Amino acid sequence: MNTKVPSKWVLWLSALAILALPSAAAAQESHIGKLTGHASSGKELYRRFCIGCHGPRGDGQGENAPYVTPQPRNFVAATFKCRSTVTGTLPTDEDLFNAVTRGFNTTNMPSWEPLTPQQRADLVAYIKTFSERWKNEKPGTPIEVPAETAVTVESINHGKELFQKLECWKCHGPEGRGDGPSASTLTDSNDQPIRPYNFSVGTRFKCGTTNQDLYKIFITGVDGTPMPSFADVIKPNEAWDLVHYLRTLQVTRKGPESEFMKAKGGSTKAADKSGK
Amino acid sequence: MKVNQILMSGIAVLAAATMAVAAPGGGTVSGKVTYEGTPAKQKPIDMSKEPSCAKAHATPITTEAVVTGEGNTLENVVVYISAGAPDGATAPAQAVTITQRGCQYVPHLVALQVNQELKVVNEDQTSHNIHPLAKANREWNKSQPPGSPAFTEKFDKEEFIPVKCNIHPWMHSTFAVMKTSHYSVTAGNGGFTLPNLPPGKYTITAWHESYGTQTQDVTITGSETKTISFVFKAKPY
């Protein structure tokens, strides 16, 4: 009898603990594959590596923020460019981990790959403590990226049609040179001027280098910038067609799409004819 | 389970209370919003880069940051109860619609309740992207090419959200997301009406996208109609 009462209490308490812990701890942790990042370790790393730009409060107002274009990410607002999740939702831990690992090309944010994976996971855990959103919201569900379709003339030509129909050229320009009619007026959500990606230069995208990354960029949108999500207006297979066409705009880049174009006569026009 | 049930019934009670408030018969606050001084002259919009929209306008249109009526009335002012009204007003089932027509937002300003559906329609022969620059709510950004179906979204926090289309830099709107069900948006005559107010002390706020906010306290004792007016100082720049 005497032993039963406390054991009941223990049960109750442990049940409570199980209920209470995940929500509190989840905001202090990150989970990337088998790695678990801890905000407490991340804080030290943040102060060592990140504080100069992102600031002690994570609001993107570090001592260097005035000299940095585009402005450092504001973790309090918790709007993130590179996600696998739909527009307006929080990214997954893995998205943040990949962003820290990759850096953001053509910005001040370097690749932190020289840090150990554990350190990067810790940083992700700490970054998530700056906004209440991580406590009140769940990360969005990652979008499904179907298997890539074959690179064909039809695919590239259909991609080109989509580029016209979806009016990508309004900003990115008719040849993807980042010189569309609206290009010069674009501002990001901090009211800072921002340039659309110039495909012809062929540099890495901010959100990755692979075809899958490119697929995700226009399906999820680049939140905080003028680049919208096309999730509702483009079908999965069509999306691959657009990917294939966009790759051909990267004229300085060597890839299966540009090789294909070369084989077909070198220019999109040639492909056009062969396709029609 | 039990806790849940209690919670549920609590919500039901709250909902019932709201319904009671919404029942006709309370007091009313109504009035007019005007300005004094000279409002900034609205700039003409050059839509030549978007011929399909330019065609839609017989007469040249201007920006809509300040829209006035006869007798110095001010349009597009959100007048709402910012304090005193019971919380927990459930969102109406019907959606509020904003339409992109002729590369303009119609209406220019949309007021809706927290968690009320907002329907976004594109009637134009051009793509728009709807980009609410939310701070308290989630910032999202969606493309809507011509011919694509309308979509709906909700906002779960009270906020005046500036909205823009990045493709057409002149396109600006506001989503006024209200916690209360007592709000009114002034039309061309500057008039507003907040009916069905049970007796109590209220703070009435008027918000304008260029001129900011003004507040007044009002006490309702019965089924009376109180008339108040807001006068904004217009700046010529």
Add this chain to the structure above:
Amino acid sequence: MLFRASKETGNMRAVHSSFRSSAFLVAAILLGSMLLQPEADAIPAFARKYGLPCSACHEAWPKLNNFGQTFKDNGYQLGNDRDAPIWQQPTYWPIALRMTPNWHREGADHMAVYDPATDSIINQGITTHGFDLSGMDMLTAGTLAKNISFLLVPSADNEGAFHFESASVRFSNLLKTSWLNAKVGKFELDNMVSEKRIMTLSNNGGLFQLYHFLPAGDYQASGDPNFVGFGLGDNQLGVEVSGHSKNDYTRYSVAVLSSNDGNVNLPTSRGYDTYLTFSQAFNAGSMGLQRVGAYAYVGQAPTIFLTDGVNVIPGAGTGNEKFYRTGFFGMWYLKKLDFTTMFMHGSESAYLYSGTPAGQTLPLGAQAPKWNGGWVETHYTVNPQLIILQRYEVIRMSQQGNSANASNYGDMDSLTFGYRYYPFMTSRAGFAFHNEYSRVRQRGTSPIPGLDLTTSSVFLGFDFIF
């Protein structure tokens, strides 16, 4: 002569020779304001360019962490297509100045001092102290264009006499891979345990003894300008091909260097040396990154010199004789505690040791000196603003250059400990309060024959770089 030697930063060989050859010189070293200040690539110019705090690249300035090492190995590039100067404000000027005003106290136990009363040389300890200056480094470095970078370090002693400590151009990511980079000019050998980023500053502790060690009694330390000797810590002239994995875990480099120990104008030799290094890092989870590596330097120096009848014709030395340095190292991290372990085996030709022209009969007892040495350096990084450190260095002769020498002649023990405190951490300037004690004992090298010589340093300084 003495100050000449001191200007050659880290050129300790000459200093050791003066210990041995002249009591006056040793006393002058102690009284003089020489302060060895290795050029340190801690460059606020980079911090300013990229907006990163010092602590991003430096475990504690000037010691690099893996992020800083990767940045360096990428040719001072972060790799975001924004490294080239066309992306900077036109007024941006990549320059940083480093100096350390200080107070220091130097002691030596068995010195030779002239005693007028007895008109003889007596054995006496000497202590000196006072306020002083270090040398100054001007560090200019950066990218000239994407994947073309430079490092230029005019360096002055504390009286203002300049020399070029480093001057090199680097071509990075050749064939678009981080595995192939090339550097030409005068540069620090690719020592992962870099003396240019040493954490200690005092006369005794401000260098790795092993990186400059020549056996006691080595003719190359006699001051003969034809015998320049060699130090692994001396910047060398040549070309280096290097490469690394993207995260810098795996690194290699191969260098071909003029056999003049980094001295310009080809003063002695037309031979070439070779330096090879390789290191591999391992991720040990929450402990941090562990690294092990090995290196080998195989060099040669001339022993026969053409003359015009009176003077030696520079650079035309022949009769090359070999020397080498080889070893391995480890960098071990246990969270905030880290250890650097170093081992080296060194050897010189008996001809170089005795200064004998090749092919001639060696002096009686002359043989190739061989030695082993190593150190353990420990850091405790309390936080990026405070680091506590110690180093214990040991060098033991395994074969004397002269069989008549005592077997432990020239053996060295060196202990250094201290801390560096950085009162603020920004991306604009580096500043540290530095406090250090160091003590070096060498067997049998006192000016008084048969005695050991122990020297010690106390150092308090404000180390700043802007």
